[in-house]
Amino acid sequence: MKIAIVEDEPFTKKRIQTIITQHYPHAQIVSTGQTLEELSLILGRQQEIDLLFCDLHLADGLSFDVLKVFEISIPIVFITAYDQYALQSFDHNCIDYLLKPIEEERLILALEKASKFIRDTQKPVIAPEILHQIFHGYQNKIYKQRFLAKYGNKIKLISVKDIAYFFTENSVTYLVCSGESKKYIVDYSLQELEEQLLNPLEFYRINRSSIVSLDYLQEMKPYQNGRLQLSLNSPAFTDLIVSREKVNQFKEWINK
Known part of the structure; x- marks a missing residue:
C-alpha cells in the first residue's frame, strides 16, 4: 500500500x-x-x-x-x-x-x-x-465548560461563556473575559485549546497568537495586506488581527 x-x-x-x-x-x-x-x-x-x-x-x-x-x-x-x-x-x-x-x-x-x-x-x-x-x-463531543485561571496569587473559576478571547505573550497563554480589565493565565497552549478543548462553532483561531469568541465579536474592518482587524466587547491586551490566509475561512465561520 x-x-x-x-x-x-x-x-x-x-x-x-x-x-x-x-x-x-x-x-x-x-x-x-x-x-x-x-x-x-x-x-x-x-x-x-x-x-x-x-x-x-x-x-x-x-x-x-x-x-x-x-x-x-x-x-x-x-x-x-x-x-x-x-x-x-x-x-x-x-x-x-x-x-x-x-x-x-x-x-x-x-x-x-x-x-x-x-x-x-x-x-x-x-x-x-x-x-x-x-x-x-x-x-x-464534550468541550471544556470552565477554566481555572490565575491572576496574581489568586485562582478563579471562569465559565467558557464569559471568555471573549485567548492570546499568547512571551509563551504564556492568557484569557480575557468580557467586561473585565484583567488578563488571566491558563495552563494550556493555543494548540490544545483549538484542537481539544474549545467548541469550534464558538471559538476561532484568527492567527498564531489569538483565539476569539463569536459571542463577543462587535466589529471587523479591513487592515493592512488584506487582513481584518476585530473589535470585541472586552479590553484589548493585544491586536486582534485575522491573518490574510484565514480571512475567507473566518468570514465563512461567522456566517454559519
Missing part, C-alpha cells in the same frame, strides 16, 4: 508515520506535504498512491478548496480537530474521518478499511459505522 500524508502539524504527521510503520511495515509512505500547493501536486499523481491521509485545515486554507478541483480516484482519510465538516468530507472519497488528537486504534481501523477497499478495487463508499459516528459520536 502506497500512502501520502498531507499534514501541517509535525507532531501529528510523525504520529501517523509511526503508527503506519509499526502496524503496516510493508506500507510505503511515498509522499508528504503540508500546504495546499503540495496537496495539489500529490493529487496530480494519484495513480502513484493507494491512500491519502489529509488534514482538513492546513496553514494556508481548507483542503476542500483543492480537492474540489480534482476528480478524486483514491480513498482519503481526513484528519481534523473539527467535526462540523464530516458530512462534506464524503463528497471527496472519504472512507474515514479522524478527530485530533489521533487515537492509535482509530487510525489502525482506518488503515484496515483502506486495505479492504484496495484489495476489492472498489470505489470507496460511506460505511454505516462511520455515519453512526458522525451523527452520534462526533455531535456529542
Whole structure:
C-alpha cells in the first residue's frame, strides 16, 4: 500500500508515520506535504498512491478548496480537530474521518478499511459505522465548560461563556473575559485549546497568537495586506488581527 500524508502539524504527521510503520511495515509512505500547493501536486499523481491521509485545515486554507478541483480516484482519510465538516468530507472519497488528537486504534481501523477497499478495487463508499459516528459520536463531543485561571496569587473559576478571547505573550497563554480589565493565565497552549478543548462553532483561531469568541465579536474592518482587524466587547491586551490566509475561512465561520 502506497500512502501520502498531507499534514501541517509535525507532531501529528510523525504520529501517523509511526503508527503506519509499526502496524503496516510493508506500507510505503511515498509522499508528504503540508500546504495546499503540495496537496495539489500529490493529487496530480494519484495513480502513484493507494491512500491519502489529509488534514482538513492546513496553514494556508481548507483542503476542500483543492480537492474540489480534482476528480478524486483514491480513498482519503481526513484528519481534523473539527467535526462540523464530516458530512462534506464524503463528497471527496472519504472512507474515514479522524478527530485530533489521533487515537492509535482509530487510525489502525482506518488503515484496515483502506486495505479492504484496495484489495476489492472498489470505489470507496460511506460505511454505516462511520455515519453512526458522525451523527452520534462526533455531535456529542464534550468541550471544556470552565477554566481555572490565575491572576496574581489568586485562582478563579471562569465559565467558557464569559471568555471573549485567548492570546499568547512571551509563551504564556492568557484569557480575557468580557467586561473585565484583567488578563488571566491558563495552563494550556493555543494548540490544545483549538484542537481539544474549545467548541469550534464558538471559538476561532484568527492567527498564531489569538483565539476569539463569536459571542463577543462587535466589529471587523479591513487592515493592512488584506487582513481584518476585530473589535470585541472586552479590553484589548493585544491586536486582534485575522491573518490574510484565514480571512475567507473566518468570514465563512461567522456566517454559519
